[in-house]
Amino acid sequence: MRPATFAAIGECMIELSGGAGDLWRMGFAGDTFNTAWYVRQLLPSAEPVAYVTALGTDPFSRRMTGFFAESGIAADRIRAIPERRPGLYAITLEGAERSFSYWRAESAARLLAADTDWLGRALSGARMLHFSAVTLAILDPDGRARLLASVAAARAAGAIVSFDTNYRPPLWAGRAEAAAAIRGACATADVVLPTFDDERDLFGDAWPEASAERIATLGAREVVVKHGAAPAVVLTPAGIAHVPPVAGVAPVDTTGAGDSFGGGYLAARLLGHPPIEAVHVGHRVAASVVGVHGALTHLAPGMLAPAQAPMVDP
Helix, strand or coil, X not given: CCCEEEEEECCCEEEEEECCCCXXXXXXXXXXXXXXXXXXXXXXXXXXXXXXXXXXXXXXXXXXXXXXXXXXXXXXXXXXXXXXXXXXXXXXXXXXXXXXXXXXXXXXXXXXXXXXXXXXXXXXXXXXXXXXXXXXXXXXXXXXXXXXXXHHHHHHCCCEEEEECCCCHHHCCCHHHHHHHHHHHHCCCXXXXXXXXXXXXXXXXXXXXXXXXXXXXXXXXXXEEECCCCCEEEEEXXXXXXXXXXXXXXXXXXXXXXXXXHHHHHHHHHCCCCHHHHHHHHHHHHHXXXXXXXXXXXXXXXXXXXXXXXXXXC
């Protein structure tokens, strides 16, 4: 496995999004993969981006692996599980708001943490690792524990760790299980990217600043609370700041908005932009994504100013 500047961990799925009439358009997406997609577009081509997951050996798995390679995302950190296949989801829209129907019981990604030796190799050699609460939710409790232990080991070896709290209630056995797993993941991370609605629903936070402060007590040095059309709340050792999103955006489809924001933010930080400027990049990327159907789109030039100094390792 080649060293990577950025490696995301999770599940990429077959995505069905609505077309004209009863036609559906097939693509590939998933929360952490979406983030990797946008990081890939924003980092220089010489900076490798990889995806850590498990797939089958079926035609759709092979096609997905080819899609990774065509997109410039390294596919050398994929565990092959012959008896499994990718998960699938369909997007239903009401206006710009989306809902999802999932078929993922036999997803190979549910076993991505089953082999600890493979997982340790897959996480090694990455400058930044990114995962989410969805990554945790698709694993059984032992798999979650193995993943968090492997992420912690990679962090101890020098990797920067990013975590998106992305709470999806149907994936969890209950609120207590989700809350415990998410708190544990926040404790392994340098950067945490929560969404306020999720934090309010799961932890009862009254305002975004409360979410940021609570998460920071677990050890993260940067917390960026996404809040839809309201300003993002950024907490760093320098204090708390509020960064408004791009004005005048009329959403067509909000699928992937938070994931793409994370991709913009993390790419900017890796390139040396300070947190406030990186949030502006995240907002610009998200504004581009909500203007199209589906989670993935190609970004226009100019999202990033010239690179500064690399992000300082923890």
